[in-house]
Amino acid sequence: MKKTQPSITEDQARTYAAWFKALSDPTRIRLLHLLAAEARPMSVGELVERVPIGQSTVSHHLRTLADVRFVLPEKQGTSTRYAVNRTCLTVFPEAVRAILGEEDGRAR
Amino acid sequence: MKKTQPSITEDQARTYAAWFKALSDPTRIRLLHLLAAEARPMSVGELVERVPIGQSTVSHHLRTLADVRFVLPEKQGTSTRYAVNRTCLTVFPEAVRAILGEEDGRAR
DNA sequence: CTTGGTGTTCGACATGTGTCTATGTTGACA
C-alpha cells in the first residue's frame, strides 16, 4: 500500500502549531497540571496561590489556554472557575499522527 | 485507587514546554511532515525547494528541531541530511499523561 | 447606592522569535 498523502495544508499546520504553542510555556503546563491534579474546577485565586507569578499573569495564561479550549471557564458570581478540558488528551496524538503519518505500529 | 501524584517538578514543566515549543511553529511542522512523508533523510536544499522561506531560515528551524532530537542530522560530504526521529511519536503522549494524569481509559 | 472582593484589561517593558541578507566554513574536485 501507499505510504502517506504527501501534504498537510497550511491551515492544518497553523492549527497544530497553535495547539503546541498553548503548551509551550512552563507556567501554562503547571496551571494545566494543577487543574488536572485537583480534578475539579479552580478559581483564579486558588491557582495564583500555587504558582509564583502575579495574578494578572495567571489570568492571561488561563485565557491563552481557554482560547484553544484546553480549559473551560465557568463564571460563578464574582468568581471564575476554570476546568481542564480532557479532550486535549486526544488532540496531540491526533496532530502527531497527521504530521508524522500513522503507518507506525502504535496508531489507533 | 489514588488519583495522581499532585505535582510535576519545575524541571519537568520546562522540559515538556521545550518539546511543545519545538512544534509551535507552522514552518517547523511542515518541515517535519515533509521528512515524514518522504520517509527518508532529506538535504537542506531539498527542503528549501518545498517551503516558501529562505535557506538560512530552514537551516535555523532544522537546528531547533534537532536541539530536541525530533530530527537527526547526518553529514554526508558537503551536504547534511536530516531524518525524522520517530521517537517523538512517543514523547507527546508521555508528556500529556504526566501533565493530566493517566487515570483516563485511554492510557497505555 | 456604596463598598469590597474577584477577575479582566491596559500600558509598559524586557526578552524571545522568525525572517532576511550577508558572510563564514567546509568538503569535493579540478
Place this chain on the structure above:
DNA sequence: TGTCAACATAGACACATGTCGAACACCAAG
C-alpha cells in the same frame, strides 16, 4: 591549491510574548 556548492552562522529588524503594576468592570452584600 583554488574554486564551487551546500550549509551554517552572524547581524539586523519587526513582531510576538511573558511579566508586572495599575486601572477598570462586575457581582454581592450591607
